Amino acid sequence: MPLTGGCGCGAVRFEISAPLAGSAYCHCTRCQRRTGTAKQASARIEPGSFTLLQGEEHLGVWAPAGGLEKVFCRECGSAVLARAPGDHEVVVVRLGAIDGDPGIRPQAHQFVAYAAPWEPIPDDGLPRFDERIPG
Numbered sequence: 001m002p003l004t005g006g007c008g009c010g011a012v013r014f015e016i017s018a019p020l021a022g023s024a025y026c027h028c029t030r031c032q033r034r035t036g037t038a039k040q041a042s043a044r045i046e047p048g049s050f051t052l053l054q055g056e057e058h059l060g061v062w063a064p065a066g067g068l069e070k071v072f073c074r075e076c077g078s079a080v081l082a083r084a085p086g087d088h089e090v091v092v093v094r095l096g097a098i099d100g101d102p103g104i105r106p107q108a109h110q111f112v113a114y115a116a117p118w119e120p121i122p123d124d125g126l127p128r129f130d131e132r133i134p135g
């Protein structure tokens with residue numbers, strides 16, 4: 001601790017001061033589109049543990065109706081985090097944005113009903129949910 005991370009070009013850097021609270025793969029269509037991949041691995045953070053160190057001016061936001069704001073680097077396109085609309089408390093950080101070992105592993109697959117037809121969901125023993133992970 002703390003965990004550190006950032007975007008691909010280095011313009012955006014952040015720090016997380018508490019262990020990550022949970023992690024999952026998301027197979028939803030929005031995650032497929034915005035990442036160009038079959039799934040996105042993200043982790044929930046403990047409230048208040050996220051600090052943006054640099055790059056506020058480089059952040060772009062996609063705020064689809066009925067969902068979290070998806071925040072990315074406008075310079076390199078890297079997915080960085082998601083936050084609640086309105087209060088902008090960071091709730092989810094993209095696992096791939098973290099430097100080194102995030103200290104947590106994805107624990108479930110969500111929105112598998114929308115999974116990409118071209119990549120089988122791995123037989124990794126993790127629970128699968130057709131929609132959002134309950135609770």
Ligand SMILES: [Zn+2]
Binds near residue numbers: 007
């Ligand atoms: Zn960047």
Ligand SMILES: [Zn+2]
Binds near residue numbers: 028
């Ligand atoms: Zn998703």
